[in-house]
Amino acid sequence: MKHSFEVKLAAVNHYLAGHAGIISTAKLFQLSHTSLSHWINLFLLHGPRALDCRHKRSYSPEDKLCVVLYALGHSESLPRVAARFNIPSHNMVKNWIKGYRKSGNEAFIRRRKEKSMTRSDDTHENEANMTPEEMKNELRYLRAENAYLKAMQEHLLEKKRQELEKKRKSSGA
Numbered sequence: 001m002k003h004s005f006e007v008k009l010a011a012v013n014h015y016l017a018g019h020a021g022i023i024s025t026a027k028l029f030q031l032s033h034t035s036l037s038h039w040i041n042l043f044l045l046h047g048p049r050a051l052d053c054r055h056k057r058s059y060s061p062e063d064k065l066c067v068v069l070y071a072l073g074h075s076e077s078l079p080r081v082a083a084r085f086n087i088p089s090h091n092m093v094k095n096w097i098k099g100y101r102k103s104g105n106e107a108f109i110r111r112r113k114e115k116s117m118t119r120s121d122d123t124h125e126n127e128a129n130m131t132p133e134e135m136k137n138e139l140r141y142l143r144a145e146n147a148y149l150k151a152m153q154e155h156l157l158e159k160k161r162q163e164l165e166k167k168r169k170s171s172g173a
Contacts, residue, residue, distance in 0.1 A: 041083030061108035062147035
């Protein structure tokens with residue numbers, strides 16, 4: 001069920017003012033406590049504008065990959081990850097993770113490519129014969145692939161840094 005910006009803001013303010021707990025506030029405003037909890041996280045992380053979901057959002061493959069890698073690399077709950085990245089539903093994040101585990105970065109790229117375009121090195125023997133639309137699709141694919149590789153490298157470097165830090169702390173250095 002969709003709730004207006006005003007209802008969301010009133011419920012969040014009611015809770016944050018200390019008038020009631022999450023469950024009582026949710027009952028008072030006839031909401032689920034999980035929705036209210038998500039809105040509270042959104043509000044605290046991004047301010048009141050994050051509660052206004054009138055605009056349909058679309059996420060690039062790079063955005064999805066960034067969220068997935070963050071979720072997999074940190075011990076935050078999916079609702080908290082969704083709130084951190086201002087994503088309306090933790091189920092969206094859960095689906096991205098499922099797709100990533102099943103297909104890797106292809107899970108995000110596939111939807112952005114034209115259905116007729118398949119990715120293989122011998123698809124186009126001569127780039128001069130490519131149409132402008134094929135060139136755009138190829139460029140989009142390569143950019144997404146590059147972003148994936150950069151994000152993966154950053155993720156691995158961060159993981160390595162954390163391991164080194166943990167090792168340093170445990171050795172007392």
